[in-house]
Amino acid sequence: MQSARPAPARRADRTAVQPVGSGRTGGPSRRRRPGRDRLAPFVLVAPAILIIVGFRLWPLVLGVNFSFTGDGERDGQSVGLSNYLELWQDPVFRTALRNVGLLVLLLPVAVAIPGLLATFIYLRVPGHRFFRSVYFFPAVLSPVIIGAIFSLLLAADGPLNAILDAVGLGSVDWLGDPKVAMFAVVGVHVWATFGMSLIIFLSGFATLDTTLLDAARADGASTAQVIWHVIIPGLSRTIQFVFVTTMIGMLTSMFGLLFVMTSGGPGGSTYLPEYYIWIQQGQMNRPALASAASTVLFLVMLVVGLAQIGLLRRGLKEQ
Amino acid sequence: MRGARISRWVIALPMTVLALATIYPLVFTVNVAMKTQRDYILDRFSLANALRWDNIASAWTTGGMARYFVNSIIVVLCAVGLLLLFGSMAGFALSHVRFRGSRVLFLVFLAGLFVPFQVIMVPLARTMADSGLIDTYPGLVLAYVAQFLPFTIYLMASYYSGIPTEIVDAARIDGNSLYGVYRRIMLPLGTPALLSIGILDALFCWNDVLIALLMMPSPEHRTLMIGVTSLRGQYSDDIPTFAAGVLIAAVPVLAVYLIFQRQIATAITAGSTKG
Numbered sequence: 001m002q003s004a005r006p007a008p009a010r011r012a013d014r015t016a017v018q019p020v021g022s023g024r025t026g027g028p029s030r031r032r033r034p035g036r037d038r039l040a041p042f043v044l045v046a047p048a049i050l051i052i053v054g055f056r057l058w059p060l061v062l063g064v065n066f067s068f069t070g071d072g073e074r075d076g077q078s079v080g081l082s083n084y085l086e087l088w089q090d091p092v093f094r095t096a097l098r099n100v101g102l103l104v105l106l107l108p109v110a111v112a113i114p115g116l117l118a119t120f121i122y123l124r125v126p127g128h129r130f131f132r133s134v135y136f137f138p139a140v141l142s143p144v145i146i147g148a149i150f151s152l153l154l155a156a157d158g159p160l161n162a163i164l165d166a167v168g169l170g171s172v173d174w175l176g177d178p179k180v181a182m183f184a185v186v187g188v189h190v191w192a193t194f195g196m197s198l199i200i201f202l203s204g205f206a207t208l209d210t211t212l213l214d215a216a217r218a219d220g221a222s223t224a225q226v227i228w229h230v231i232i233p234g235l236s237r238t239i240q241f242v243f244v245t246t247m248i249g250m251l252t253s254m255f256g257l258l259f260v261m262t263s264g265g266p267g268g269s270t271y272l273p274e275y276y277i278w279i280q281q282g283q284m285n286r287p288a289l290a291s292a293a294s295t296v297l298f299l300v301m302l303v304v305g306l307a308q309i310g311l312l313r314r315g316l317k318e319q
Numbered sequence: 320m321r322g323a324r325i326s327r328w329v330i331a332l333p334m335t336v337l338a339l340a341t342i343y344p345l346v347f348t349v350n351v352a353m354k355t356q357r358d359y360i361l362d363r364f365s366l367a368n369a370l371r372w373d374n375i376a377s378a379w380t381t382g383g384m385a386r387y388f389v390n391s392i393i394v395v396l397c398a399v400g401l402l403l404l405f406g407s408m409a410g411f412a413l414s415h416v417r418f419r420g421s422r423v424l425f426l427v428f429l430a431g432l433f434v435p436f437q438v439i440m441v442p443l444a445r446t447m448a449d450s451g452l453i454d455t456y457p458g459l460v461l462a463y464v465a466q467f468l469p470f471t472i473y474l475m476a477s478y479y480s481g482i483p484t485e486i487v488d489a490a491r492i493d494g495n496s497l498y499g500v501y502r503r504i505m506l507p508l509g510t511p512a513l514l515s516i517g518i519l520d521a522l523f524c525w526n527d528v529l530i531a532l533l534m535m536p537s538p539e540h541r542t543l544m545i546g547v548t549s550l551r552g553q554y555s556d557d558i559p560t561f562a563a564g565v566l567i568a569a570v571p572v573l574a575v576y577l578i579f580q581r582q583i584a585t586a587i588t589a590g591s592t593k594g
Binding site: 037040041042043044045047048049051052053054055056057059060062063066117120123124125126127130131133134135136137138140141142143144145146148149150151152153158159162191196199200202203223248251252255256259260273274277278281282287290291294295297298301 | 326327328330331334335337338340341342344345347348351363364404405406408409411412413416418421424427428430431434435436437438439440441442443444445446461462464465466468469472496497498501522525526527528529532533544545547548551558561562565568569572573575576580583584587588
């Protein structure tokens with residue numbers, strides 16, 4: 001998966017990963033040491049710094065800058081906001097943004113499925129070990145492989161439709177009907193990635209206070225009550241984390257599926273911003289316009305991410 | 320209590336169905352890859368009547384998967400090697416050495432985590448083209464290292480910060496330089512983390528589409544995943560050979576998953592649970 005970014009996460013407020021702090025006395029740096037050791041830490045971080053600044057952070061600045069310049073004959077000239085205006089007027093980009101809206105709406109489902117399954121596994125349904133490893137396995141496959149397999153399964157004359165016809169439900173043109181295709185692709189994405197969230201949920205469960213669970217059980221709480229009153233509040237940080245990573249995954253790792261399954265079609269109905277960026281950059285030779293779309297995607301991700309964290313914080317406090 | 324036990328079995332039933340739905344698409348692909356084209360058109364679902372390897376052989380040779388496979392292996396090995404080297408060096412320095420600017424550096428690495436590739440791909444492609452790195456192995460390796468290094472550093476630093484400073488101090492009193500501490504203490508002690516993070520990085524690089532598509536335009540430089548997408552056009556009416564190609568690309572990943580399941584899960588959850 002270039003669904004790649006599973007676990008970035010809870011950042012600098014974690015003492016565990018911070019650089020050695022100020023509280024210690026007599027740490028290594030306070031001791032006299034030979035000259036070459038004074039340089040050593042910088043030598044150790046130098047390759048990482050050069051690569052990350054040069055190939056991740058600096059391009060971000062370049063890209064934003066680039067989005068205010070023209071394409072083709074007007075390469076390098078400043079054109080103000082005209083790329084952004086063009087994006088706004090492009091029906092394909094609007095569809096891409098509308099599809100982002102759809103993803104946001106489907107997000108709770110995409111989080112609830114692994115959450116519920118993880119709960120059952122945690123509560124030790126029969127065969128829980130087996131379920132755990134089977135559910136995770138599609139998460140290690142490339143979107144290209146998954147997309148290739150599902151483009152066979154979901155083809156208009158494919159096996160799934162053959163089954164639906166046989167039981168009399170009637171076939172659906174999964175990838176050829178503009179109203180259905182986006183849902184089909186999102187469905188495949190959820191199928192492919194829910195194992196990742198499941199594993200993260202399970203590791204959250206490991207930190208859950210079991211005495212609370214036992215107490216609730218002893219008081220005669222039903223499974224549904226245990227989930228609602230004990231497990232969900234106890235897992236608030238994990239739930240928040242899964243919400244954010246699932247959203248990032250939906251916005252940045254569906255390219256492979258779109259590329260293999262629909263190529264943005266039918267009729268541009270399955271475009272997402274990342275696919276639009278690729279088409280403008282790679283096929284249409286409009287890098288400046290693509291940069292503007294990149295900047296919009298980055299802003300969308302920032303807004304969605306911050307809004308989610310805010311909403312979830314408030315919601316969980318109220319419980 | 321008995322009620323709870325029965326309801327667990329009731330829940331296990333749909334979970335079993337879901338488990339089958341998780342495995343079936345792959346089983347279907349394996350089965351199709353073993354069929355002749357005629358068999359596939361006549362009946363998609365029936366089991367292949369023999370273990371036939373000719374589809375795999377023709378995807379491997381005439382489909383060009385052999386070449387793509389070698390490309391992927393070269394690029395993934397180089398990228399993972401560099402990721403682990405640079406990641407462990409920086410992870411050690413950030414978790415055990417106090418030096419000027421280390422806090423700022425830590426924030427720079429974290430910022431790197433939150434920049435998606437889609438956002439920087441246009442200027443990156445231009446920089447790579449300007450420096451002659453586009454369509455070369457070093458270029459793709461560098462792109463992968465840049466993409467996954469923040470994540471690798473983050474996990475290495477969090478692993479190393481669990482190693483007590485006393486060990487480092489003792490080694491330094493024994494006369495080791497910082498490089499010596501890195502090489503003699505940190506690398507050996509970090510082996511479990513290097514293994515699981517390395518596997519995860521390898522999976523990311525192996526499975527990538529977008530970066531390879533952007534960095535390697537010419538057909539002979541295709542990685543395996545891009546190869547799969549090109550097979551689709553090449554064998555659009557020979558589904559069994561296409562399925563065989565998909566299988567070739569999936570098998571290494573499946574093997575790694577079956578062997579290293581535990582390490583993969585550990586690496587993924589390491590970033591999400593501590594603290």
